[in-house]
Structures are given as C-alpha cells and as structure tokens.
Amino acid sequence: MSSEFKNPVIRWIDHRLPVFTMMEHSAVTYPTPKNLNYWWNFGSLAGIVLVVMILSGIFLAMNYTPHTSLAFDSVERIMRDVNYGWLLRYLHMNGASMFFVVVYIHIFRGMYYGSYKDPRELLWIIGVLIFLTMMATAFVGYTLPWGQMSFWGATVITNLFSVVPIVGDYIVQWLWGGFSVDNPTLNRFFALHYLLPFVIFALVALHLVALHQHKSNNPTGVEIKGDRDTIPFHPYYTVKDAFGLGVFLLIYLGFTFFAPNFFGEPDNYVAANPLVTPAHIVPEWYFLPFYAMLRSVPDNFIDAWGILPIIISAKAAGVCIMFGSIILLMFLPWLDTSKVRSANFRPVYKWAFWLFLFNYILLGYIGGQPPEGAMLTIGRVSTFWYFFHLLVVVPFLGKYERTLPLPESISAAVMAKESK
Amino acid sequence: MKTTLFAALIAGALAFPAVTNASEGPKLPAQKWSFDGPTGHFDRAQMKRGWQVFKSVCAACHSAHQLYYRNLVELGFSEAEAKQIAAGDNVPAGPNEAGETHVDGQPIMRPAQPSDKIAPPYANPAAARAANNGALPPDLSLITKARKGGADYVHAILTGYKEPPAGFQLQAGMNYNEYFAGHQIAMPAPLVEGAITFEDGTNATVDQMAKDVSAFLTWAAEPELEERKRMGIKILAFLLVFTALLFALKRRIWSDVH
Numbered sequence: 001m002s003s004e005f006k007n008p009v010i011r012w013i014d015h016r017l018p019v020f021t022m023m024e025h026s027a028v029t030y031p032t033p034k035n036l037n038y039w040w041n042f043g044s045l046a047g048i049v050l051v052v053m054i055l056s057g058i059f060l061a062m063n064y065t066p067h068t069s070l071a072f073d074s075v076e077r078i079m080r081d082v083n084y085g086w087l088l089r090y091l092h093m094n095g096a097s098m099f100f101v102v103v104y105i106h107i108f109r110g111m112y113y114g115s116y117k118d119p120r121e122l123l124w125i126i127g128v129l130i131f132l133t134m135m136a137t138a139f140v141g142y143t144l145p146w147g148q149m150s151f152w153g154a155t156v157i158t159n160l161f162s163v164v165p166i167v168g169d170y171i172v173q174w175l176w177g178g179f180s181v182d183n184p185t186l187n188r189f190f191a192l193h194y195l196l197p198f199v200i201f202a203l204v205a206l207h208l209v210a211l212h213q214h215k216s217n218n219p220t221g222v223e224i225k226g227d228r229d230t231i232p233f234h235p236y237y238t239v240k241d242a243f244g245l246g247v248f249l250l251i252y253l254g255f256t257f258f259a260p261n262f263f264g265e266p267d268n269y270v271a272a273n274p275l276v277t278p279a280h281i282v283p284e285w286y287f288l289p290f291y292a293m294l295r296s297v298p299d300n301f302i303d304a305w306g307i308l309p310i311i312i313s314a315k316a317a318g319v320c321i322m323f324g325s326i327i328l329l330m331f332l333p334w335l336d337t338s339k340v341r342s343a344n345f346r347p348v349y350k351w352a353f354w355l356f357l358f359n360y361i362l363l364g365y366i367g368g369q370p371p372e373g374a375m376l377t378i379g380r381v382s383t384f385w386y387f388f389h390l391l392v393v394v395p396f397l398g399k400y401e402r403t404l405p406l407p408e409s410i411s412a413a414v415m416a417k418e419s420k
Numbered sequence: 421m422k423t424t425l426f427a428a429l430i431a432g433a434l435a436f437p438a439v440t441n442a443s444e445g446p447k448l449p450a451q452k453w454s455f456d457g458p459t460g461h462f463d464r465a466q467m468k469r470g471w472q473v474f475k476s477v478c479a480a481c482h483s484a485h486q487l488y489y490r491n492l493v494e495l496g497f498s499e500a501e502a503k504q505i506a507a508g509d510n511v512p513a514g515p516n517e518a519g520e521t522h523v524d525g526q527p528i529m530r531p532a533q534p535s536d537k538i539a540p541p542y543a544n545p546a547a548a549r550a551a552n553n554g555a556l557p558p559d560l561s562l563i564t565k566a567r568k569g570g571a572d573y574v575h576a577i578l579t580g581y582k583e584p585p586a587g588f589q590l591q592a593g594m595n596y597n598e599y600f601a602g603h604q605i606a607m608p609a610p611l612v613e614g615a616i617t618f619e620d621g622t623n624a625t626v627d628q629m630a631k632d633v634s635a636f637l638t639w640a641a642e643p644e645l646e647e648r649k650r651m652g653i654k655i656l657a658f659l660l661v662f663t664a665l666l667f668a669l670k671r672r673i674w675s676d677v678h
Contacts, residue, residue, distance in 0.1 A: 034677055076486050076562070079644065086644040087651075235673050243670045246663030250656060257652025258458055261565060269566035269641075270558075279601070418678065 026212055031230035032237050033218035035414050039113075040216065041244035042106040047204060048245060049099045049252075054197050056092040060085075064144065066190035068183045071146035072271040090260040096138055097263040098252045100286035103131060111332075112353050114341030115217040121333040123210040128330050130203045135287070137196040140189040142284060143181075147268030152281045154181045154189070160294075163316035180274065220413045221341025222406055229410035280370060288367030289360055294322040295371045296383040321383065328390050335390060337398035345404040349397045356389045446598060448572045451631065455571075455638060458653060461646050462639050464496040469618050470636025471495055473629045475505075476616050478560060481552060481607075483540035486561035487640055490534040494643060495636075499534070506532040509539040553593045555606030564634070564641045571634040573599070578630035581609040 005011045005020060014020040063082050065074040078085035107127070110116055116124035143154045158175050162168040177184025215224055224230055231237075255262055263285060267278045283291050297317040312320075343350040359382050366379040407413035454463040471492065474484070489506035493499055513530035515521050521528060532539055541557075542548040549556050564570040576599040584596035584603070594604040611626045618624055639645070 073486070080486065080491075086648065090648075231677055236677065239666065239670045239673050243663065243666040246659060246666050250659050250663060253652065253655055253659065257648055257655065260648070266566050266568050269562045414678070 026208070026233075027238075028232065028234040030212070030233040031215065031224070031227075032233050033216055033224060033229060033410050034231045034236075035218050035220065035410050036216060036237070036240075037219055038240075038244065039105070039109040040218075041241055041248075042102050042109060044241045045244060045248050046099065046102045046106055049095055049102055050197070050200060050204065053092065053095045053099060054201070056088050056095065057194075057197065059088050060092055061190075061194060064190075066144070066187050068146060068186055068272070071144065071186060075145045087256075090256045094252060094256045094260060094263065096141065097255075097284070097286065098248075099134065100138070102248070103134065104286070107131065108357055110217075111356075112343045112350075113217055113219060114221050114336065114338070114343070116333045117336065117341050118333065119214050120210070120217065123207060123214075124333055125330050126203055126207045126210060128326065130200055130207060132326060133196055133200050133203060137193060137200065138284065138286070140193045140196070143186065143189045144193060145268060146186065146272045148270045148272055148276070148278050149265045149268040149281070151181060151272035151274065152278055153283055154185065156281055157283075158185075160319050160322075163313065163319045217341060218410055219342060219344060220407055220410055221345065222408075222410055222413070225409045226411075282368060285364065285368070288365070289363035290322050290325065290367070292363045292367035292379045293325055293383045293386070294318045295367075296376075296380045297321065298376075298380070321387075325386060328387070332390065332394070335398075336394045338401060338403065340403040340406065345406055346397070346401055347404065348401045349394075352389060352393050352397060356386075359385045359389070448569045448576045448599060451572055451575055451634075453571055453635060453638070455635070455645055458649055460649055462495075463635065465620055466632050466635050467495040467639055468497070469620065469622060469629075470632040470634070470639075472616060472618060473611075473633040474560070474636055477610050477629075478633065479538075479541060481541055481548070481557040482560045483542075483557075484538050484561040484640055485540065485559045487538045488534065489532060489536055489538060491643065493534075495639070502534050506534050506536060508532075511536050511539050553606060557607065560637055560640065562641045564638045566641075571638045574634040574637055575630045577605070578611055578633070579627055 004024070005014055010020055060078065063074065063078045063085065065071055075089065078089050080086075082088075110124065110127070139153075139157060143150045158172055158181065161171045161175060164171055173179060175185070176182065177188060215230075265282060282288075295318060297314045299314045338346065338349070340346055343353050363379065363382045363386065366375055366382060369375040371379065407416065454461060454466065489502050492502040492505060497505070509532045510529040511532045512521065512527045514528075516528060527543070542551060545556055558566075564574060567573045569576070577597060580597045580599040582596055582598050584590050588596065588603070590596055591604060594606060595608050596603055597605040611629045613626055614624050616624050616629070622628060642648075
C-alpha cells in the first residue's frame with residue numbers, strides 16, 4: 001500500500017503510521033456518486049465553518065475576560081484595541097449564524113433525499129447529536145459578551161430546567177453555581193464554550209466514519225451498484241466543494257464586512273443589568289422555531305385535562321415539546337417506513353416535505369413575535385403540524401404512498417437525464 | 421424551480437431578525453450619512469463638529485466609557501491637540517505616596533492624559549441618578565449599535581421633541597418625544613439653535629448639531645467601520661474573481677463525467 005507514494009519520507013512515515021493512506025482513501029480516491037447536486041456541498045461547508053469558528057474562537061479567548069464586571073468591556077477592547085480584533089469577533093459572531101444556515105440546509109437536504117434511511121440511521125442520529133451540541137455551544141457562547149440579551153437569554157433558558165420534577169430547582173442552582181445567573185455561571189459557560197466545539201469535532205469524526213462506511217446518498221436515493229456509478233472524490237468533488245466554498249465565503253464575508261450586526265440584537269450592546277429586563281427577550285434567530293414551540297402551550301388547555309395540572313404545568317409541557325421536537329428527529333429513520341429514499345420519486349411526500357419546511361420557517365417567524373393574538377394561534381397550529389408531520393404524515397405516507405419507478409442505477413439515471 | 425423556491429425560503433428565514441419586533445414608535449426619518457453603503461467613510465469635518473457637540477452638550481450628563489482621549493487622533497486631531505483636550509479634564513489620580521486616594525472624602529484628581537478614558541461626568545451611576553431626577557443617562561459609546569435604527573435613531577430623538585398631543589398624560593419632570601418608546605423621556609431637549617459656535621463656521625441649527633453628533637457617535641461605536649469596509653471591498657473583489665475561476669475549473673474538470 002505504502003509503496004504507492006513516490007516521496008521516500010512519506011513512504012517511510014506511511015509504513016509506520018498510515019495517515020497518508022487514510023487521507024488517500026477518504027479524500028482522494030474515495031468513490032463518490034457521480035450525480036450529487038449542489039445541496040451536497042453543505043456537509044463539507046459545515047466542517048469548514050466549524051474550523052473557522054474554533055480558530056477565531058481560540059484567538060478571541062486569548063483576549064476575553066470571563067468576569068461579570070469585565071466581560072463586556074473586554075469584548076469592546078477586542079473590537080477596538082486588539083489588532084484585527086473586530087475582524088475576529090465579527091467572523092465569530094456571523095460564523096455562528098452561518099453555521100446554523102449551513103447545517104439547517106444540510107439537515108433539510110437529508111430529509112428531502114431520505115439520507116437517514118437504512119443503512120445510514122446512525123449517521124443521521126450522530127448528526128442530530130451534532131445539532132444539539134451546536135445549540136448548547138451557541139447558547140453558552142451568546143452569554144459570554146455579557147450584554148442584556150446574553151444575561152436575560154441565559155436566565156430564561158436555564159430556568160427551563162426548573163420544570164424537572166422534584167429536583168428541578170436544585171438543577172437550576174447547580175447550573176448557575178448560585179441563586180441567579182452570575183459570575184460563576186459566566187465562568188462555567190466560558191469553560192463549556194471552549195470544551196463543546198471539540199466535542200462537536202469528535203462527533204463530526206464519527207459522522208464521517210459512519211458516512212464513509214456506506215458512502216454518500218445521492219439525489220436518486222439508489223445505492224451505488226458499481227464503478228460506473230462513482231467518480232473519485234478528488235479532483236471532482238474537491239473542486240466542486242472549493243467552488244461552493246467561494247460562493248459561501250462571498251455571502252459570509254459580505255455580512256461580516258458590510259452588515260456585521262445584521263443577525264444580532266441591539267440590546268446586546270448594552271451591558272448586562274440584572275435590574276432592567278429588556279422589553280422583548282428574543283433568542284438568536286436559529287433558536288426561534290423552538291422558542292415558538294416552547295411558548296405554544298396554553299395554561300387553560302392543560303387545566304381542561306383535570307388531572308394533568310398536578311402532573312405537568314403549561315411551562316413543563318412547553319419544555320417537553322421543545323426538547324421532544326429534536327429528540328423525535330432521532331427516530332425519523334423508523335418513522336419513515338418508505339423503501340424509497342428520494343422525494344423525487346415520492347410525489348406526495350415531496351409536498352409534505354415542502355409544507356414541513358414552510359411550517360418550520362413559519363415557526364421561526366412566530367418565535368420572533370410577541371406571543372399574543374393571531375401569532376399565538378398560528379404558533380400553536382404550527383407546533384401541532386411539526387409533530388403531526390413526523391408522527392402521522394410520515395409513517396402514513398411510508399405505508400400508503402404510490403411511489404414512482406426508480407432508475408436502475410445512478411449511472412442509468414445520469415444517462416437518461418443527458419439523453420433528454 | 422424547486423431550487424429557487426428553497427433558496428427563497430432560506431432567504432426568508434434569514435430575514436427574520438429584520439422583521440421581528442416591529443418598532444413601537446413612528447418610523448424613523450432616514451438620513452443620508454457619509455458612512456452608509458459599502459464605500460462609506462467618516463467625514464472628518466463632521467466628526468470634529470460632532471465631538472464639539474458631544475463635549476459641550478452631551479458630556480455634561482453622558483459618559484463615553486469605551487473611548488480614550490488618544491482615539492481623538494482618529495478624528496483628525498493632532499496628537500498635541502488630543503493631549504491638550506485631555507489636559508482640560510480631570511480624572512482620579514489614584515493613590516499618592518501616602519497610599520491615599522481621597523482627601524477629605526474627595527478623590528485626588530490630576531489632569532487627564534491621552535491614555536486615559538474620557539472622563540465621565542459623574543463618579544458612579546448613583547451620583548448620576550441623584551443629579552438627574554432619578555434617571556440614569558446611558559453611556560453613549562455604543563449607543564448607535566445599541567438602538568434599532570442607529571444614527572437615524574439618535575438624530576430622531578434629538579430632533580423629536582414636541583408639544584404633547586392633547587390629552588397625553590405627561591408625568592412630572594418628563595418630556596414628550598415623538599420617537600422615544602412610550603414618548604416620555606427624562607432628558608429635556610438638549611440642543612438649542614446656536615447654543616454652540618462651530619469652530620469651522622457651520623451654522624449650528626438643531627438639525628445640524630443632531631446630525632453631527634449622531635455621526636460622531638457612530639464613529640464612537642464603530643471606529644473600525646472605515647477599515648472594515650475598505651478591507652471588505654478588496655476581499656470580496658478577490659473572492660469574486662477567484663470563485664469565477666473555480667467555477668470555470670469545475671466545469672472543465674467535470675466535462676468528462678457522463
């Protein structure tokens with residue numbers, strides 16, 4: 001194996017530590033379906049954003065002070081007096097938003113093309129775990145600048161854990177390291193914010209191991225059947241990913257340089273003040289759909305069930321719904337029983353998918369509005385539909401949908417498309 | 421078609437922050453600023469006028485905690501001028517040889533230096549409240565980033581003082597302002613026509629002063645703005661060409677895939 005390398009130094013190393021063989025297998029000769037469209041760019045993009053976040057974050061951490069009386073000013077010092085500190089900080093801020101944009105597209109791509117199905121269930125579940133860890137990382141990270149939204153966002157979200165029966169209040173105090181969000185909270189959040197990205201990194205490694213076991217899914221959803229269906233990763237997908245990265249950077253850096261606070265809340269440029277509550281406490285945009293679900297359970301709805309209020313409050317129900325919405329995603333491979341992967345050959349599921357996506361974006365919009373009047377009603381219907389889609393529509397379609405005939409193979413599909 | 425739909429939906433998702441929390445007050449009148457747009461820059465003459473307004477009006481009650489006197493050089497002042505401006509203010513001197521910071525309960529003071537932060541008008545928030553009828557004048561160094569609308573908002577507040585409409589219950593010591601949330605603001609109208617004489621001879625109307633100080637406060641909040649936009653243009657121009665080349669390369673490499 002190692003004799004393939006011409007360079008004697010590389011050959012010497014590879015004979016003892018086969019890292020070059022490994023790279024050759026997983027990034028050069030790695031057989032990849034020849035028909036991947038641009039929606040398949042977002043996996044590698046997410047990996048690149050993770051690296052950008054870790055690098056910019058390490059340099060920010062060198063200049064940041066995790067103390068309630070110094071944190072806000074230390075961030076401003078980064079913005080003003082650290083060489084290119086403003087660039088590091090704006091890259092990191094906008095990088096977080098871009099990470100979620102890229103990962104959301106990656107997740108919905110997987111849903112459309114059925115990438116979670118046998119034999120890729122664990123690949124999907126590890127992906128959901130990455131998404132959960134990203135959310136935790138983003139949440140603790142948003143606390144660090146110690147602005148008004150940092151403080152009040154942290155207060156609202158940590159308080160969610162108080163709904164755990166009996167030990168809830170103890171859990172919250174344990175998270176805080178005290179009796180309110182304060183200096184111990186900031187300290188541990190900083191430690192966690194440095195730790196969690198490396199947990200994500202490890203999960204991404206597992207994600208890749210699982211991916212390379214059965215290779216990429218593709219727009220037809222038909223498995224690779226032979227050499228005619230694949231092309232080597234390099235140069236075909238390295239150049240395609242590089243081009244995608246260029247387009248992505250134009251957007252990412254466009255925001256970073258020309259609208260760096262587009263995704264932010266003005267309130268976070270006001271130093272945290274435990275005595276002044278902002279008019280609207282709004283999480284970062286990528287949490288808004290879940291925020292809408294959290295606020296969707298009405299008090300009187302719970303009361304109407306008589307016995308339920310003793311067991312579960314409206315707040316507890318909201319928290320269960322919010323976390324349940326993500327946990328449920330892990331079961332998607334078994335909820336969807338259709339043998340056909342790609343929505344291209346599932347005429348009804350295709351529409352259900354677009355409705356689900358629209359509904360999710362609608363939830364995000366509702367999450368950013370004050371929870372009252374029509375907004376609350378729409379939010380409740382939307383929350384219902386999120387669960388109805390996953391628990392009823394998907395299993396039902398898996399059983400009864402009449403799917404279209406699948407192409408014989410990937411290469412047959414490509415040929416048919418070209419002869420048209 | 422589907423791709424476009426998807427892209428449109430994602431773009432819609434991205435626009436969330438822009439549509440959340442519709443402002444409570446009337447729409448802010450949009451002003452023309454030299455720092456708008458991708459090639460925006462700060463107008464140095466306006467910066468100096470803005471500093472003059474800030475120093476002689478705002479700074480009587482508001483701090484600018486993030487600014488140092490040395491930063492004034494970026495506005496077009498010479499180092500000697502920045503030194504001179506600093507020397508006009510007093511800051512706590514710190515412990516003397518006897519280890520004392522206060523004499524007779526009063527802090528020992530010394531003239532400020534360029535390396536000092538701009539001297540705040542009050543020793544602490546409690547003193548600020550005591551002097552302002554219980555209201556705390558906010559720190560202004562980040563105000564254009566800390567309010568929706570930025571410089572437009574600051575300008576609107578400064579020019580938005582009006583007689584309250586009939587039937588409006590104005591609390592004692594409060595002032596009516598069209599653009600302030602709830603319309604009741606503790607700050608009395610700070611700008612009066614001709615209250616200061618601009619060193620460059622510009623006519624000191626309320627609108628002019630409001631514009632100049634809003635521009636100055638934008639610089640105070642985003643001193644990196646000019647460098648950021650200049651660098652951004654270069655980098656995006658490079659990326660545009662590089663990405664186009666990558667696209668050509670991609671098409672060429674893929675031309676043998678069937």
